[in-house]
Amino acid sequence: MAKQAPVKKNETVTIRFEDLTHEGNGVGKIEGYPLFVPYGLPGEEAIVKVVKVNKNFGFGKLLEVKNPSPERVEPPCDVFYKCGGCQIQHMSYNLQLSMKQQQVKNVMRKIAHLEHVPVHPTIGMEDPWRYRNKVAIPVGEKDGELITGFYQMRSHQIIEDMDTCIVQEDLNDRMVEAVRRIAGRVGIEAYDEKSHTGVLRHIMVRTGQETKETMVVIITRTKELPHAKEFIRELTETYPNVKSIIHNINPARTNVILGEKTKVLWGQEYIYDSIGSIRFAISAKSFYQVNPTQTKRLYEKALEYAAIGEEDTVIDAYCGIGTISLFLAQKAKKVYGVEVVPEAIEDARVNAKLNGMTNTEFEVGTAEEVMPRWKEEGLKPDVIVVDPPRKGCDEGLLNAMIEMGPKRIVYVSCNPSTLARDLRVLEDGGYETKEVQPVDMFPQSMHIESVVWLEKRLSN
Known part of the structure; x- marks a missing residue:
């Protein structure tokens, strides 16, 4: 007869975390039975709600930390617990590295x-922040206004109160906000995933870390970008760092961000950046380290x-x-x-x-x-x-x-x-x-x- 787990679903238990999984979850044991709990850190005693029970291990939700680890830090990102793009902002950087x-x-x-x-x-x-030179962010609509934000964990719901992403280059952050604002003002509507209608699916921005040259990629469901001339004029006149505006067409019902067809709307096909003494030309679809x-x-x-x-x-x-x-x-x-x-x-x-x-x-x-x-x-x-x-x-x-x-x-x-x-x-x-x-x-x-x-x- 199979041995029964010593905990039941929805039970509340007190647990001491002993280790971390390769996904960054805290690991504690009840009578030798492992519970994996997001945001738990080794050495901490915590109150945990059991949310899933398997034969050999279970999963829990962290309710309260009784004695916080000295390695626990307050995540500086306002949407850390919603987003899931970063998993370990609650750890000191030294603990992350070890x-x-x-x-x-x-x-x-x-x-x-x-x-x-x-x-x-x-x-x-x-400085382990603001390091990513590329962002691709979904676009939605609320109360007739364009919104941008990453999806909430395990959903396709855009995080509405996301004003910034603190692992992105600051310039990328500002360019996403500018593209969204200008696109909204000239009348480009957001793509609706459920009805597969509308236009603007994602905004992608790439920035050369050394050169500060910026490429803006507009990803649409439609073959044409409505109000393109107006959009291009306002963006390029306001932001001289923009060297390339690319239109990518993705008409498919898919989670894949980029479609097959890409065309230059304005400027260069490439932006340039350097790593050490070597210069690189980066296109919209280039795999270039972030x-x-x-x-x-x-x-x-x-x-x-x-x-x-x-x-x-x-x-x-x-x-x-x-x-x-x-x-x-x-x-x-x-x-x-x-x-x-x-x-x-x-x-x-x-x-x-x-x-x-x-x-x-x-x-x-x-x-x-x-x-x-x-x-x-x-x-x-x-x-x-x-x-x-x-x-x-x-x-x-x-x-x-x-x-x-x-x-x-x-x-x-x-x-x-x-x-x-x-x-x-x-x-x-x-x-x-x-x-x-x-x-x-x-x-x-x-x-x-x-x-x-x-x-x-x-x-x-």
């Missing part, structure tokens, strides 16, 4: 079975681990618009980049040209298909760098890397669990994990990036 380091350590032990590999303290930000300050630190660490010599050949798998490739090309003899998105490869070639780099070659395709062909053609990389999406590396790519046998692999990861899974495969394929460096790219959220250095084992 928790992220611990998260990486845990998966290295439990999934990769690498007990003794050093996981360094997380590289954090001096936190350039930390991106520079991440890439510097990747370069250090890659230890590239001037005669080395390097492959950058999942190269995107060439951000890492161009950093590597500063040191290498030749860099080959591969990426499945054709527009990203076009951007990568533009960026190589922009920086006068002739030692790069970019190809469209999946890394797991292109790399084995490169191997057959005789390409022998000294170093391979991978920066895969959250799902990690495809098995075919991991095998191709092992078969190509570079002396060094640098793995840049945005998901500790899939990183650890892939490291196990690479370890079994003859590579040794030397060091792991977590980097906090997204302060106030649970996301953590890591850079890992692997060396090929010498044959016995």
Whole structure:
């Protein structure tokens, strides 16, 4: 007979939090039965309402903290408990950094079975606010006025009293407010999700951190933007930092923000920004890191681990618009980049040209298909760098890397669990994990990036 949980749904209990989950929830136990509770911090005793009971664990709602942790802070965002975009503003920044380091350590032990590999303290930000250079925000209507705001947690209800987002660049905040105000004044109506009518779905703003150049992307259901001339004139006359106004058309009933078709309404197709000494052209659909300050630190660490010599050949798998490739090309003899998105490869070639780099070659395709062909053609990389999406590396790519046998692999990861899974495969394929460096790219959220250095084992 199955053992029954020691708590019931809707019961109120007193609990002491012992730990944190990888989602940032507090973990406490009742007679050995774990309860996961958002906003609970280790060491705190709290009164909790049980909201869900499963066989092996349950979920609770925090009602009252009896003895607050010294690491608990008052979230500076007015809508923190509604929004859900940031999950951990209630933690001190020191706790955020140590928790992220611990998260990486845990998966290295439990999934990769690498007990003794050093996981360094997380590289954090001096000022962990106002770091995001891109915002895409839904538009709605209330009492005949346009409103903008992120959706409330687990809903498609716009948070109406959201005047600012304190992890966004201040300029982005102000541009969203300006676009909403001008669009409303010239008579552009909001999209209605339920009836699939109306015009303006989202406002997207991208800002160059170094250049302060701004791109405004207007996402509509309709093929044309009503009152476009009036809108453009007022926006560009008032805000000289706007260098590009793009119209993206998304006629589908979908949660996906951008549609297939994009056209330049005014100004340039690209805005420009720099990370270190390298300049980047950024289009409406470019994947460009949202936190350039930390991106520079991440890439510097990747370069250090890659230890590239001037005669080395390097492959950058999942190269995107060439951000890492161009950093590597500063040191290498030749860099080959591969990426499945054709527009990203076009951007990568533009960026190589922009920086006068002739030692790069970019190809469209999946890394797991292109790399084995490169191997057959005789390409022998000294170093391979991978920066895969959250799902990690495809098995075919991991095998191709092992078969190509570079002396060094640098793995840049945005998901500790899939990183650890892939490291196990690479370890079994003859590579040794030397060091792991977590980097906090997204302060106030649970996301953590890591850079890992692997060396090929010498044959016995």
